[in-house]
Amino acid sequence: IETQIRESAVGQAKEIISRRVDDLGLREAAVSTREEDVIVEVPGQDEAAFKEIRDIIGQTARLEFKLLDDETDFFGPLRMSADKTSLPEVIGFQQETTSVGQDAEGDLRRKTITYAVINKREQETAKEALERFKSWTSTLTPPPDREFGFELTRDTDPVTQKSSETGWRTYLLKSRAEITGDMIRDAMAQPDQNPNSLGGWYVALRFTDAGGAIFERITGANIKRRFAIILDGRVESAPVIQNRIAGGSASITLGASDPETQLTDARKLELVL
Numbered sequence: 001i002e003t004q005i006r007e008s009a010v011g012q013a014k015e016i017i018s019r020r021v022d023d024l025g026l027r028e029a030a031v032s033t034r035e036e037d038v039i040v041e042v043p044g045q046d047e048a049a050f051k052e053i054r055d056i057i058g059q060t061a062r063l064e065f066k067l068l069d070d071e072t073d074f075f076g077p078l079r080m081s082a083d084k085t086s087l088p089e090v091i092g093f094q095q096e097t098t099s100v101g102q103d104a105e106g107d108l109r110r111k112t113i114t115y116a117v118i119n120k121r122e123q124e125t126a127k128e129a130l131e132r133f134k135s136w137t138s139t140l141t142p143p144p145d146r147e148f149g150f151e152l153t154r155d156t157d158p159v160t161q162k163s164s165e166t167g168w169r170t171y172l173l174k175s176r177a178e179i180t181g182d183m184i185r186d187a188m189a190q191p192d193q194n195p196n197s198l199g200g201w202y203v204a205l206r207f208t209d210a211g212g213a214i215f216e217r218i219t220g221a222n223i224k225r226r227f228a229i230i231l232d233g234r235v236e237s238a239p240v241i242q243n244r245i246a247g248g249s250a251s252i253t254l255g256a257s258d259p260e261t262q263l264t265d266a267r268k269l270e271l272v273l
Contacts, residue, residue, distance in 0.1 A: 006036065008270075008271075010035075010036055011033075011271055015271040016232075018031045020059075021053075022126065023126075023127045025128065026042055026053070028044070029043075040053075040057065063180060063229075063231050064180055064229075065177065065178050066149070066174055066175075066227075066230060067222060068171055068226040068227070068228055069172045069174055070098050070100045070225065071111070072143060072146070072172060074142060074172050075113075075114040075116050075170070078140075088136050090121065090167070091116060091117070091136060092117050093114050094114070094169070095112055096112070096115065097111070097113075098240075099226075099240055100225060101223065115169050115171065116133075116169070117167060117168065117169045117170075118130075118136075118167045119167040120165065126152060126165050126168075129168060142172065143172075145174060145175050146174060147172075147173050147175045148170050148172065149170065149171035149172075149230060150168050150169070150171075151168065151169050151171065151234065152165060152167075153167050153169050171228060171235055171238060173230075177230075178214065178218045179211060179214060179215060179218070182211075183208050183211025183214065183215075184207055184208070185206040185207060185208050186206045187203055187205050187269070187270050188204050189203055189263070189266035189267050189270045190203070190204045190251075200254070201254060201262040201263045201265075202251045202253045203251065203266050203269045205250045206249050207250070211248070215250065216244060216245060216247075219241045219244050220244035223243055224240060225241055226238045226239065226240050227240075229269070229273070236269065236272045237252065237272075252269065254269075
């Protein structure tokens, strides 16, 4: 158990540091582990530049859970009125249908909403694409007490199963964080024992006593609505709340992808949480 906890903590630290190194655009940097140390190698940097890098990657990670506002189709009117000449390069709109709660009889309500997307340019880093995306969204005014969330998009090669970063998409979030990282006790990727899951995976989550009480209240009031998991300002996942969750424990399923992809996503989400 001690070994498992140690390996999990080191893996968690490496994942966060790797993300921050990538954000800095340090293409030649290497991040590795040695026992309980995380080693960051940055070639060609002077001491002052390295100190700045060290300060950035040494910050405490910020984890938040925020409800989505899927009732408001903010980007819908923009999609209808915009033409390609009026939008910045490689920014576009897509639509998705998602659940937005239950009606008075308890039946599922669904709505088709629009979200904005940006594709990476060739030789552009994900951070550079996100900065261009945020520069454009900063010219827009979301509704009161709302903000834009951004999630990295990927394409998976069906043959090699390797994923590559393609760009970013938006979510319309409620500004207030309902749950924060200090309310989470533990998270672990687990195989789904349901015989119909065909080898699927999910993430088991345990809250502190205070966090569990808040989570029970939030999930009870927002059944069939999406709840975004955000690390360092990026949306990592936006699962749908299936029912009121009491007892300080929860499970996050990974959708209908193949088991190997589910395992990869579950382990990534475990590190995030």
